[in-house]
Structures are given as C-alpha cells and as structure tokens.
Amino acid sequence: MPLVTSKELLEDARQKHYAVGAFNVENMEMVMAVLAAAEEKNSPIIMQTTPGTIKYAGLDYYLANVRTAAARAHVPVVMHLDHGNSFDLAMQAYRTGYTSIMIDGSKLPFADNIALTKSVTDACHPGNVPVEGELGKVGGKEDDLENDDENPYTDPDQAVEFVERTKVDSLAVGIGTAHGVYKGTPHVNIKRLGEIQAKLDIPLVLHGTSGVPDDQVRQCVERGICKVNYATDLRIAFTHGIKEFIAANPEAFDPKKYAKEGMAKVQAYVMQKMDVVGSTGKA
Incomplete structure (x- = not known):
C-alpha cells in the first residue's frame, strides 16, 4: 500500500492505549527486516532516518527503499524524519515525500523552540503532513545528537503552552531516557510523564528507548506514550548477526549471506x- 502519515496511526494508538514502534533504518537490509517484522506481527510501522543517516545516502535513497517496502506491504508504513535539526532539512524531507516530520528545537531557548517548530507546522500542515516536536531533553549521544543537560525533564505547564502555540501533532518528552548505549539501568520518570499526559490531549513520544527495560516501556505506554523510538539496539543487532556469521565462516565474501544474518x-x-509496545495485531 502507499506510504501513510503518522497522524491517524498515533491517534488510534492514543485512543486504544498502545504505541507504534518507530525504528531507525540505516540501509536496505534494515528496511527489509523491519518490514518483515511488521508483516509477521500484523503491526503498523514507522521507519525513520536521522540527519546523520541522511548524510550517508540522501533523503531520496532512503525514501525509495521505504516506499518500495510499503508498496509490497499489507500493513501501514510511515516514513519519518527523526530529529530534524533545521527548518531547511525538514522542508527537504517534506518535499522529497516523507510522510511525517520531526523538528527538534529542544536545544534552543523555549521561545526559539516554539518559533522554529511553528514554522515547520505552518509549512507541513497544508500538505497534511504531521509534525512531531520536542520539549525537554533526551540525554546521551547517538548519531550527531548530544545532550548533557542537568535538568532534562519536560515541564508540564510549558508543554501545554508549546503545543497550543506550535500546533504540533505529537510531542517528544524528556523523562529521563537517553540516546546511545546506557552505562547503567535507566530509570524513566513515570510520575512526570503522568503529569504531562494529564495536561495534553495529543500523542506523546518516547526517545532513547534502546536499553530501557520493557516493563518501564509498558508503563510509559499506559501513560500516554504512543510512539516509541528504537535506534541503537537495531544497529547492535544487525552488527552482531554479521559478526557471528563471519566468525563462523571466515572465508565468506558474499554480502547477501552475512547480511541475512x-x-x-x-x-x-x-x-x-x-x-512490548502493544502494536501486534493492530494493523
């Protein structure tokens, strides 16, 4: 089927108390693997690319891969820009054909984050492309993203003002998660998430979820998280599969064989x- 936007998927998830997994894809093989999982589980799926990934091959290459996957699929597929770091990149993704856009102004002062995010929603909404914003900070480092803010949590009252002024369709919140590999066991601030959920009526997004214990993720979904991002663990899984094959078959030279692993x-x-997120059977 054709690519779809994230708006209806996330609203259905919000109404029915589950979340849609958003998985970062780095190459054709990861696109194929994510789609195979979605088909097997009859689950809606969001595939996404970060600015660093886009530098590797370009928006058009990744969109072509995911669009081809969607055309073969019996489940809804979204192509999402993850952590768009500028108005220009957001517009490039929008014009290329991405069906969901994130603009991340979370490093900016509050007023500047609002201005940047609103400029993207003003541009994307006439074309019926939904926009995800971010308020608060997701720590750690992944791709070209880095944050070591000492107070990363999203303020619930600021979140209300942010959503009202920007008209974002979904909001990524800072509740203690981090990008990259955790050095210890993460502890998500479930209480703060509940306070944010009580004040907003749009889908909420959890970033930095690789490595977060499944029980904490389930608690987040129960409290309004409708989109759960996974990136680092997919890279690790793909690399482990290849390493295991090469270790067992040191003379291997056919990329198709080790890529399958x-x-x-x-x-x-x-x-x-x-x-874990509850999207199985929801396509």
Missing part, C-alpha cells in the same frame, strides 16, 4: 518490541 537479528528484535 544481520537482518534476522533485527527482525527478531523488532518483533519482540512490537509485543
């Missing part, structure tokens, strides 16, 4: 996370 690891990981 990486794909199998990614598919298994994604399927398990679909069960």
Whole structure:
C-alpha cells in the first residue's frame, strides 16, 4: 500500500492505549527486516532516518527503499524524519515525500523552540503532513545528537503552552531516557510523564528507548506514550548477526549471506518490541 502519515496511526494508538514502534533504518537490509517484522506481527510501522543517516545516502535513497517496502506491504508504513535539526532539512524531507516530520528545537531557548517548530507546522500542515516536536531533553549521544543537560525533564505547564502555540501533532518528552548505549539501568520518570499526559490531549513520544527495560516501556505506554523510538539496539543487532556469521565462516565474501544474518537479528528484535509496545495485531 502507499506510504501513510503518522497522524491517524498515533491517534488510534492514543485512543486504544498502545504505541507504534518507530525504528531507525540505516540501509536496505534494515528496511527489509523491519518490514518483515511488521508483516509477521500484523503491526503498523514507522521507519525513520536521522540527519546523520541522511548524510550517508540522501533523503531520496532512503525514501525509495521505504516506499518500495510499503508498496509490497499489507500493513501501514510511515516514513519519518527523526530529529530534524533545521527548518531547511525538514522542508527537504517534506518535499522529497516523507510522510511525517520531526523538528527538534529542544536545544534552543523555549521561545526559539516554539518559533522554529511553528514554522515547520505552518509549512507541513497544508500538505497534511504531521509534525512531531520536542520539549525537554533526551540525554546521551547517538548519531550527531548530544545532550548533557542537568535538568532534562519536560515541564508540564510549558508543554501545554508549546503545543497550543506550535500546533504540533505529537510531542517528544524528556523523562529521563537517553540516546546511545546506557552505562547503567535507566530509570524513566513515570510520575512526570503522568503529569504531562494529564495536561495534553495529543500523542506523546518516547526517545532513547534502546536499553530501557520493557516493563518501564509498558508503563510509559499506559501513560500516554504512543510512539516509541528504537535506534541503537537495531544497529547492535544487525552488527552482531554479521559478526557471528563471519566468525563462523571466515572465508565468506558474499554480502547477501552475512547480511541475512544481520537482518534476522533485527527482525527478531523488532518483533519482540512490537509485543512490548502493544502494536501486534493492530494493523
């Protein structure tokens, strides 16, 4: 089927108290593996790319891969810009054909974040493309993203003003998660998430979820998280699959053979996370 936008998927998730997994894809093989997982689980799926990934091949290359996957799929597929870091990149993704856009102004002062985010919603909404904003900080480092803010939590009252003034369709919140590999066990601030949910009536988004214990993710979904991002663990799974194959077959030289092992690891990981966020059977 054709690519769809994230708006209806996330609103359905909000109404029915589940979340849609958003998985960062780095190459054709990861796109194929994520789609295979979605088909197996009959789950809606969001595939996404960050600015650093886009630098590697370009918006058009990744969109072509995901659009082809969607055309073969029996489940809804969204192509999302993850952590768009400028108005220009957001507009490039919009014009290229991405069906969901994130603009991340969370490093900016509050007023500047509002101005940047509103400029993107003003441009995308006439074309019926939904926009995700971010308020608060997600710590750690992944891709070209880095944040070590000492007070990363989203302020619930600021969130209300932010949503009212920007008209975002979904909001990524800072509740203690971090990008990259955790050095210890993460502890998500469920209480703060509940305070934010009580004041907003739009889907909420959880970033930096690789490594977060599944029980904490489930608690977040119960309190309004409708989109759950996974990136680092997909890279790790793909790489582990390839390394294991090469270790067992040191003379191997056909990329198709060892890539299949990486794909199998990614598919298994994604399927398990679909069960965690509750999207299995929701396509």
